[in-house]
Every structure is written in structure tokens, then in C-alpha cells.
Amino acid sequence: MHPPSLPPPGPSRRRVLGSVAGLGALAALTAAGCAAPSGAGSGRTLLRYWHLFGGGDGVNMAAMLDAFRQEHPDIELEAATLQWGAPYYTKLGMAGAGGRAPEVAVLHLARLAGFAPGRLLNAFDLDLLAEYGVTPADFPEDLWRRGAVDGAQYAIPLDTHPxxxxxxxxxxxxxxxxxxxxxxxxxxxxxxxxxxxxxxxxxxxxxxxxxxxxxxxxxxxxxxxxxxxxxxxxxxxxxxxxxxxxxxxxxxxxxxxxxxxxxxxxxxxxxxxxxxxxxxxxxxxxxxxxxxxxxxxxxxxxxxxxxxxxxxxxxxxxxxxDCHSFVLPNQNDRGGATNEAAHAFVAWMLRHSVDWAAGGHVPAYLPTLEEPAYLEMHPQSEYRSVIDEVALDxxxxxxxxxxxxxxxxxxxxxxxxxxxxxxxxxxxxxxxxxxxxxxxxxxxxxxx
Structure with a gap:
């Protein structure tokens, strides 16, 4: 997507090609540069979140993150907004290759096939996600299927932006x-x-x-x-x-x-x-x-x-x-309280995605499409039926x-x-x- 009210982000062809060619070499640097503690002080669990939302999306995301923090005082959420496009994906790939990535991040769903699931990304624990109230039945079947590779779920769709x-x-x-x-x-x-x-x-x-x-x-x-x-x-x-x-x-x-x-x-x-x-x-x-x-x-x-x-x-x-989706960037030691916090965070964001829909995106979490607050949102709810006919790359x-x-x-x-x-x-x-x-x-x- 493009950040609202801005010209389309400009990943030049040279920059995209350079990012592709350089990922392998750059990934080697991450072992030294991406280390972070697995928990925060005062007994709180550290949760690091990377995303690429600017403009109106960035404002909506910031408000949702503040609401999450208020409801989860036991989690110390650190959110980083990175540059849209090729720079974001280069950095995310480097972090996953080094095994010391943030606990959760955003990925465009159509890019999943090129993001080496199983090496740059970890799979979600669907049983753990279900404990927080989110199951596969809550999503359009086609979008959910696009997040799966070899029987494991690597991406959970947040929305679609058609x-x-x-x-x-x-x-x-x-x-x-x-x-x-x-x-x-x-x-x-x-x-x-x-x-x-x-x-x-x-x-x-x-x-x-x-x-x-x-x-x-x-x-x-x-x-x-x-x-x-x-x-x-x-x-x-x-x-x-x-x-x-x-x-x-x-x-x-x-x-x-x-x-x-x-x-x-x-x-x-x-x-x-x-x-x-x-x-x-x-x-x-x-x-x-x-x-x-x-x-x-x-x-x-x-x-x-x-x-x-x-x-x-x-x-x-x-x-x-395309669809914004949540992913778990590869951590060599993923597990424990930080991983549980990541699953809790993803589930919470999905269950509150009516707030996210204000920016125009169609929520992928199907219960949101029936919420009165969303149905009263105009013109954002006028084209919601497209959720069943979106054409991803x-x-x-x-x-x-x-x-x-x-x-x-x-x-x-x-x-x-x-x-x-x-x-x-x-x-x-x-x-x-x-x-x-x-x-x-x-x-x-x-x-x-």
C-alpha cells in the first residue's frame, strides 16, 4: 500500500535490485547488531514490534498500540516504524537471518513466498493463538491459506487493501x-x-x-x-x-x-x-x-x-x-513469555481491527465485518464484500x-x-x- 496523503513510496529499481543482491552479505552482520534482551525490567515481558505504517495508518496504529499497552501493563511493548518498501524488507530479512529479530512484525502477505518461511520466519502456534480467541475459521479461507507453507501457518492476515x-x-x-x-x-x-x-x-x-x-x-x-x-x-x-x-x-x-x-x-x-x-x-x-x-x-x-x-x-x-499480515521473524530461541506475548498481541490487534479499518483497509478478521461500529463507518464499509474476491500476486x-x-x-x-x-x-x-x-x-x- 501507499501511505495516505503521500506520493507512492519510491523503491527505485536500482534500490530494489541492490537490496536483493545484498541480503545474503548483509545478513551476516545481524548476529552482532540485532541482539536484544528477552525481557524488560520490573518483571515485565518485553515485546518488540516492527511495522512500516506511515501517514494516517501510522496514526491509527499508534492509537491501537497505546490501547494495547493500557490493557497489558505486564507487557513492555516497543514499537519501531521503519521505512516503507525495500528498506523495510531488507532490514527484516537481515534480522531473521541473524536469528535475533523482533518478536512480531508486519509483512505483506503476497511477499511471504519470497521470505523463506522456516528460516527467516517462525511458524505461529495455532493452539496458543486459539487460547487468545483467534482461530482459522475467523478468516476468509483463501487469505488464510496464503499464509500457510508446508502445513504450518507463517502469516496471520490483518486486512486486505484492494x-x-x-x-x-x-x-x-x-x-x-x-x-x-x-x-x-x-x-x-x-x-x-x-x-x-x-x-x-x-x-x-x-x-x-x-x-x-x-x-x-x-x-x-x-x-x-x-x-x-x-x-x-x-x-x-x-x-x-x-x-x-x-x-x-x-x-x-x-x-x-x-x-x-x-x-x-x-x-x-x-x-x-x-x-x-x-x-x-x-x-x-x-x-x-x-x-x-x-x-x-x-x-x-x-x-x-x-x-x-x-x-x-x-x-x-x-x-x-495485498494484505498486511503479522509474522514471527526468526528467533533461534523463540519461546517462553515473549512468544506468548507475541501471540497475545496479534490476537488483540485482530479483535480490535475495527479501529484499523478507519484507514480504509478491509479487516481480514471476519467478526469485525459484522460489528455495528464498522458497518456504520462510511465509506469504509461500502466495499467490504470484496474480501471474498481479492486478487493477490x-x-x-x-x-x-x-x-x-x-x-x-x-x-x-x-x-x-x-x-x-x-x-x-x-x-x-x-x-x-x-x-x-x-x-x-x-x-x-x-x-x-
């Missing part, structure tokens, strides 16, 4: 696109979506949709492609993440539609991430396709807007997403948030939106880059 459709309610009302309750009327199919965008544009005299099309390390074009392509039922890689399964016909259909959005004047062809936020904030466009994390930005401006699921344009309601070491996959294919699909590449050229280049990524060995070797 692509959504923001809409300006004033513009859409004038375009007669809202129902009697002020919600966006159902949109099914590409023709209907294009017509809705066109109608919004007629109100403003400008393109009716804004999307990220370019910029340094742009990843928005990848997210848009991944959403529409998932709706076709197509896949990029096989279940084992080792072979290309890209369906050329389906991918080309998606890329041609993406090109039509800018070529037909429905969306401006050259806008970076910060520009998209500014255009929608200014009321210059009716629709905005992006991740849900900008909800705080637009709420704080007081602009009239709401949010909905990405419409079914290609056959389903799937939306590209394929299970490959180079996939997931801030990954090489996002950077490489984001650059390719950017050209489709700006007009510098034809859809067919982009398809050929995407296939070539996928092959290169598959030929690049994981810095950790086998993942388990």
Missing part, C-alpha cells in the same frame, strides 16, 4: 449516476463503465476518470492491469510460481481497454500518483481508480465523495490487493508490495496508458520480463 473506485458524489449526482440513497448505481461491463465516465466528464468538461499513468517507479498501471486481468480469470504464473501461465488473448483484451481509457479521452494520459490525488481532491473528475488508503486524505479535505468496489468489467468483481519471491514484479510490469503497462507502447508490444515485453524474473534466483534459495 483497488477501489472513488467517486465524487456531487459530480455523479449531476450526471444521474446515483441511486436514491446517494450510492453509485450498479455498473456492469466495459461499455457501461465507459458511459458512466463519459457522463461524469460531461459535467466537468474534463476527463471523467483519473488514474496513475506514469512517474518514477510507477506501479499504478500494474494494479489496474492486475485488477482487470484477474476479472477475466487469467493467471500470470502457475500455482508453484515457477512457470508463466499468462493468457495472451485475455491480457491483450485488458491492455486494449486500458489504452482506450486514455486514447478516447476518458482519462488524462500523463499523470503521476501525486497528480491523481490532486485532480480528484480538486473536484476536477468524477472517478478515481486507486487503492483504498487515500480515504483519510479525501475525508480530511471535506470533499463530497464515496467509494465502491471496482465494477465487474471483464467477468467478475475481482480487485488487485502469484506466490513468487519477486512478487508482492514494493516488489520487482510491480516495478517491472508497472513500467511496461505505463507505456500503454501514455501511448508510448502498443498493447501488443506491452504484452510481449511483459512476458519477456516475467521470464527474466523467473530466471533470477531468489536471494534466499528455496523458500522453506
Amino acid at each position: 483497488m477501489v473506485l472513488y467517486y465524487n458524489t456531487d459530480i455523479c449526482e449531476r450526471a444521474e449516476l446515483l441511486d436514491g440513497d446517494g450510492r453509485l448505481l450498479p455498473i456492469e461491463g466495459r461499455e457501461a463503465f465507459s458511459a458512466a465516465v463519459r457522463a461524469a466528464g460531461e459535467v466537468t468538461g474534463r476527463p471523467g476518470l483519473v488514474i496513475e499513468t506514469l512517474g518514477a517507479d510507477t506501479i499504478g498501471p500494474w494494479r489496474i492491469f492486475a485488477t482487470f486481468y484477474a476479472q477475466t480469470g487469467g493467471t500470470l504464473l502457475g500455482d508453484d510460481g515457477t512457470r508463466i501461465t499468462l493468457d495472451d488473448a485475455k491480457a491483450l483484451e485488458v491492455l486494449e481497454y486500458m489504452r482506450s481509457l486514455t486514447a478516447d479521452g476518458l482519462a488524462p494520459p500523463q499523470v503521476d500518483y501525486q497528480g491523481t490525488v490532486g485532480i480528484f481532491s480538486a473536484g476536477d473528475t468524477g472517478f478515481f481508480l486507486n487503492g483504498e488508503w487515500e480515504v483519510s486524505t479525501f475525508t480530511n479535505t471535506g470533499m463530497p465523495f464515496s467509494m465502491a468496489r471496482v465494477p465487474n468489467l471483464f467477468g467478475s468483481g475481482a480487485a488487485q490487493a 502469484p506466490p513468487a519471491w519477486f512478487a508482492g508490495s514494493a516488489s520487482m514484479l510491480w516495478l517491472e510490469l508497472g513500467a511496461v503497462f505505463s507505456g500503454v496508458l501514455t501511448g508510448s507502447r502498443s498493447p501488443r508490444n506491452a504484452l510481449e515485453e511483459a512476458r519477456s520480463r516475467l521470464a527474466d524474473l523467473l530466471d533470477t534466483p531468489s536471494p534466499f534459495g528455496e523458500t522453506a
Whole structure:
């Protein structure tokens, strides 16, 4: 995800590649540099927690951590906020390789396959987690399964942060696109979506949709492609993440539609991430396709807007997403009071995730989706049903948030939106880059 109200974090391709190449050597330094006591003074149990939440997410997380401390005076919680993206994952990998990592940390679920479960991460004790009131039945089956490797659970999902459709309610009302309750009327199919965008544009005299099309390390074009392509039922890689399964016909259909959005004047062809936020904030466009994390930005401006699921344009309601999840970084001597505290902490955070949902993320802990406090949260609860149709990256070491996959294919699909590449050229280049990524060995070797 991107920190709300900020431009997308910029893990440059050079920095990502450098992080990958250097992990093995850097990991050797951790034995000397990451040591920490296993307990705190005055008989309290020390619990160290690493995360990457900034912006509005950081504020929400800090409030939750303060509440946890108040309810658990016997636990001394030390939380560290690290730089989003490649720097965070480099440091977390180093700590796990040295066996002297924090007790608990955050990991994007789609990055699990590349994080060497069993070596850089320890598995959760599901019996212990159940003692604190959290069981596998409390999560969507697909998300829970993605956290498992070889029968052990290495990641517990906190949320999912999908692509959504923001809409300006004033513009859409004038375009007669809202129902009697002020919600966006159902949109099914590409023709209907294009017509809705066109109608919004007629109100403003400008393109009716804004999307990220370019910029340094742009990843928005990848997210848009991944959403529409998932709706076709197509896949990029096989279940084992080792072979290309890209369906050329389906991918080309998606890329041609993406090109039509800018070529037909429905969306401006050259806008970076910060520009998209500014255009929608200014009321210059009716629709905005992006991740849900900008909800705080637009709420704080007081602009009239709401949010909905990405419409079914290609056959389903799937939306590209990743999930924040909790993991247990590898500790050579994991166990005892600190490990129990880690499990207690994870369970508490999940059971209080209605507070986390204020930032736009859809809670993965299913009981939260039925809590009145969440259902009364608008527009955050409007797109909650997407939890059953989120499309995560394929299970490959180079996939997931801030990954090489996002950077490489984001650059390719950017050209489709700006007009510098034809859809067919982009398809050929995407296939070539996928092959290169598959030929690049994981810095950790086998993942388990």
C-alpha cells in the first residue's frame, strides 16, 4: 500500500535490485547488531514490534498500540516504524537471518513466498493463538491459506487493501449516476463503465476518470492491469510460481481497454500518483481508480465523495490487493513469555481491527465485518464484500508490495496508458520480463 496523503513510496529499481543482491552479505552482520534482551525490567515481558505504517495508518496504529499497552501493563511493548518498501524488507530479512529479530512484525502477505518461511520466519502456534480467541475459521479461507507453507501457518492476515473506485458524489449526482440513497448505481461491463465516465466528464468538461499513468517507479498501471486481468480469470504464473501461465488473448483484451481509457479521452494520459490525488481532491473528475488508503486524505479535505468496489468489467468483481499480515521473524530461541506475548498481541490487534479499518483497509478478521461500529463507518464499509474476491500476486519471491514484479510490469503497462507502447508490444515485453524474473534466483534459495 501507499501511505495516505503521500506520493507512492519510491523503491527505485536500482534500490530494489541492490537490496536483493545484498541480503545474503548483509545478513551476516545481524548476529552482532540485532541482539536484544528477552525481557524488560520490573518483571515485565518485553515485546518488540516492527511495522512500516506511515501517514494516517501510522496514526491509527499508534492509537491501537497505546490501547494495547493500557490493557497489558505486564507487557513492555516497543514499537519501531521503519521505512516503507525495500528498506523495510531488507532490514527484516537481515534480522531473521541473524536469528535475533523482533518478536512480531508486519509483512505483506503476497511477499511471504519470497521470505523463506522456516528460516527467516517462525511458524505461529495455532493452539496458543486459539487460547487468545483467534482461530482459522475467523478468516476468509483463501487469505488464510496464503499464509500457510508446508502445513504450518507463517502469516496471520490483518486486512486486505484492494483497488477501489472513488467517486465524487456531487459530480455523479449531476450526471444521474446515483441511486436514491446517494450510492453509485450498479455498473456492469466495459461499455457501461465507459458511459458512466463519459457522463461524469460531461459535467466537468474534463476527463471523467483519473488514474496513475506514469512517474518514477510507477506501479499504478500494474494494479489496474492486475485488477482487470484477474476479472477475466487469467493467471500470470502457475500455482508453484515457477512457470508463466499468462493468457495472451485475455491480457491483450485488458491492455486494449486500458489504452482506450486514455486514447478516447476518458482519462488524462500523463499523470503521476501525486497528480491523481490532486485532480480528484480538486473536484476536477468524477472517478478515481486507486487503492483504498487515500480515504483519510479525501475525508480530511471535506470533499463530497464515496467509494465502491471496482465494477465487474471483464467477468467478475475481482480487485488487485495485498494484505498486511503479522509474522514471527526468526528467533533461534523463540519461546517462553515473549512468544506468548507475541501471540497475545496479534490476537488483540485482530479483535480490535475495527479501529484499523478507519484507514480504509478491509479487516481480514471476519467478526469485525459484522460489528455495528464498522458497518456504520462510511465509506469504509461500502466495499467490504470484496474480501471474498481479492486478487493477490502469484506466490513468487519477486512478487508482492514494493516488489520487482510491480516495478517491472508497472513500467511496461505505463507505456500503454501514455501511448508510448502498443498493447501488443506491452504484452510481449511483459512476458519477456516475467521470464527474466523467473530466471533470477531468489536471494534466499528455496523458500522453506
